[in-house]
Amino acid sequence: MLYSRLFSGISFLVFALALGATLRLAVAERTWPITTGNTRYFKDLAQRQPPLARSALRAAVQLNPRDSAAWMELGLAAERDGDKEQAAACLLEAEKVDRQYQPAWTSTNFFFRRANDLQFWRAAKRAAAMSYDDPAPLIELADHREPNAIAALERLGNSAHLERGYLRYLMGQSRWQEAEEVAARLSLLGDAVDRELLLNFTDHLIEANQGGAALTMWNRLQQFPSADRATRGILVNRNFERQPSGHGFDWRVTQPPRGSVHWEPSKLEFWLAGSTPDACTLLEQWVMLDPGRYRLRFGYRTEGLAEETGLRWTVRHGGREEASSPLLVRAPRRVPNGNVAEWNFRVTKAGLYELAWIYRRVPGTTHQEGHAELAFAGLEAP
Amino acid sequence: MRIDFLRSALAAGLALQLTASQGFAAATVPPIGTVVTAGAFRLNRATVRSNGTLFEGAMVETGAAPARMDLISGARLEVESESTVRVFGGRLVLERGATQLARAAGFATGFLVEARGLTIQPDASAATTRIVLIGERRIEVSALAGSIQVFNSGGLLVAKIASGKALALEPHWMPGRARMTGRLVTQGSHYLLTDETTNITVEVSGSALTKSDLSRSLGQRVEVTGSGYRGTAVEVAQVTPAPPAAGTAPAGGAPTGTAPAGAGGAGGAASGAAISATMIAVIGGVAAAAVVGGLAASGSLGGSTAAPVSR
Numbered sequence: 001m002l003y004s005r006l007f008s009g010i011s012f013l014v015f016a017l018a019l020g021a022t023l024r025l026a027v028a029e030r031t032w033p034i035t036t037g038n039t040r041y042f043k044d045l046a047q048r049q050p051p052l053a054r055s056a057l058r059a060a061v062q063l064n065p066r067d068s069a070a071w072m073e074l075g076l077a078a079e080r081d082g083d084k085e086q087a088a089a090c091l092l093e094a095e096k097v098d099r100q101y102q103p104a105w106t107s108t109n110f111f112f113r114r115a116n117d118l119q120f121w122r123a124a125k126r127a128a129a130m131s132y133d134d135p136a137p138l139i140e141l142a143d144h145r146e147p148n149a150i151a152a153l154e155r156l157g158n159s160a161h162l163e164r165g166y167l168r169y170l171m172g173q174s175r176w177q178e179a180e181e182v183a184a185r186l187s188l189l190g191d192a193v194d195r196e197l198l199l200n201f202t203d204h205l206i207e208a209n210q211g212g213a214a215l216t217m218w219n220r221l222q223q224f225p226s227a228d229r230a231t232r233g234i235l236v237n238r239n240f241e242r243q244p245s246g247h248g249f250d251w252r253v254t255q256p257p258r259g260s261v262h263w264e265p266s267k268l269e270f271w272l273a274g275s276t277p278d279a280c281t282l283l284e285q286w287v288m289l290d291p292g293r294y295r296l297r298f299g300y301r302t303e304g305l306a307e308e309t310g311l312r313w314t315v316r317h318g319g320r321e322e323a324s325s326p327l328l329v330r331a332p333r334r335v336p337n338g339n340v341a342e343w344n345f346r347v348t349k350a351g352l353y354e355l356a357w358i359y360r361r362v363p364g365t366t367h368q369e370g371h372a373e374l375a376f377a378g379l380e381a382p
Numbered sequence: 383m384r385i386d387f388l389r390s391a392l393a394a395g396l397a398l399q400l401t402a403s404q405g406f407a408a409a410t411v412p413p414i415g416t417v418v419t420a421g422a423f424r425l426n427r428a429t430v431r432s433n434g435t436l437f438e439g440a441m442v443e444t445g446a447a448p449a450r451m452d453l454i455s456g457a458r459l460e461v462e463s464e465s466t467v468r469v470f471g472g473r474l475v476l477e478r479g480a481t482q483l484a485r486a487a488g489f490a491t492g493f494l495v496e497a498r499g500l501t502i503q504p505d506a507s508a509a510t511t512r513i514v515l516i517g518e519r520r521i522e523v524s525a526l527a528g529s530i531q532v533f534n535s536g537g538l539l540v541a542k543i544a545s546g547k548a549l550a551l552e553p554h555w556m557p558g559r560a561r562m563t564g565r566l567v568t569q570g571s572h573y574l575l576t577d578e579t580t581n582i583t584v585e586v587s588g589s590a591l592t593k594s595d596l597s598r599s600l601g602q603r604v605e606v607t608g609s610g611y612r613g614t615a616v617e618v619a620q621v622t623p624a625p626p627a628a629g630t631a632p633a634g635g636a637p638t639g640t641a642p643a644g645a646g647g648a649g650g651a652a653s654g655a656a657i658s659a660t661m662i663a664v665i666g667g668v669a670a671a672a673v674v675g676g677l678a679a680s681g682s683l684g685g686s687t688a689a690p691v692s693r
Binding site for chain 2: 047069072076079080102105106109112113133134136137140141144
């Protein structure tokens, strides 16, 4: 009986407390729009009624002087109305009460538009230090004020995040020389997360026919695993000991249409299907060459292909075929170590060349499906 | 409270000094305006929150929140949510979604909006225009305040939209063909027709027509089909009596004989309680239909099941 009464009493007390809390919340909700600290009403009003924006936002910042969003909106509204001094004061106040990214970013933009260098770089440096998103918009502003990327980076305060952003930005603008400088700084950090970006940059340099810069960049990647040093006139990963990366000066492997390709250490094997097109590229590598004669030595085997396999090597420069090897003859797989062959060619200009192993059906022959295997390919100057 | 006041006064003083300082260097590329939104948006494919600075050719993609752009030229643009625009100092290219253009009174006219090959130009400096891309081909243009002119990709005027009216337009609609509906009037020795949908007045002529053909239709509400619109005249192949517009007197019931060019037009058509399905005008390779309640008056405008231009 006693327990029952005690239980009822506790239940009643809990119910009363819950009711009280609910009532307090309800009262608070009703009075919320006019209580100190709630600026949402005025900010909403400013958005809905642009002519009233400034007075509404003034009321908002009076209610809550620590509301940085209201200060920023008031600053931008003042700027729209041509009141630059008021705008600057509000944005500086926003920065003072909120030391996060957004107020600094807003000030950066405002002082950029006002062409106030001193304040622009102060705010931009602050924003850069707190930037966690894509820094491209900040970099674009900085680049308009300081077109020298390295100088701009110094002013913004060096950081790997900014350097990555700058590298992407400069690549997008094809500003290779500055991009090289930024990439060099980034590569010194040796951070594995930068590997893909730097490989991508090397590919862009090659596409832009910046062979020398690409070679330098490629060799800066040595600190990352799986990148062999490249030099002029030498092929990288000549024994296929590592899986071709498809980047920079490493092999780029293309699966033949409707066929397949398989890599294992020291062997690259292609399967050409019966429906493989009459011509396709199987393997390519960029190489820097000086004018002169070169000898390509390679080991290969075939199975199922015709006597005239359709396989050959080509050297391309500037999108044009400069030299083409004779057709490779059939080299049965049962022959130990395959067939070691050589091909001599000459180039007349220094630059970036693309060595490719291609398949091209010989006119007058029928296409036969089969395997083609490459064990090594090395270049030397005789 | 006093500390707050002092702090504000200090900030204002500092700001005044900063904005008045002489250490400015001219920006290499001048900005063309600002963009502000309540959420995040994409500026030149990079995510930005709250606000940003616009340069010539900037691409702005809004997300869930609309964005407001204030340009130095005086143009003010509301880019609606889930829209993509490319903005220049004197024009905006709408690539996706919808936008609303307003201009601060007193600024010179001349700001253009381009969408799907059409150029939309408000007439007055304080005009407000809303442009919405619908589906793959349609553009809906509303003159919320002030009137609008619409030009095709060749620069020919294809529609004049009066204040408070809207048109649904589809460019690349059987280029070279024309179809217009309105009252045939004379001005001197010329036969003129003001299309009720587009409000465009053209001279009607055609080697296949005799003077008596045209005289018979004078003052009547007719539909003309033909070709060769070059901004002033249409080479008409056929003139047929048009069915009476709903809510108006039947054609021929009260011929007016003459009417001032540009009068009536889209306003009269759009103000009807309903608009007949034949009220699709085709002019300068652009099909146009009046919009009522946000929908094209004729359901046949758009898609591949469009009504034939000529019969």
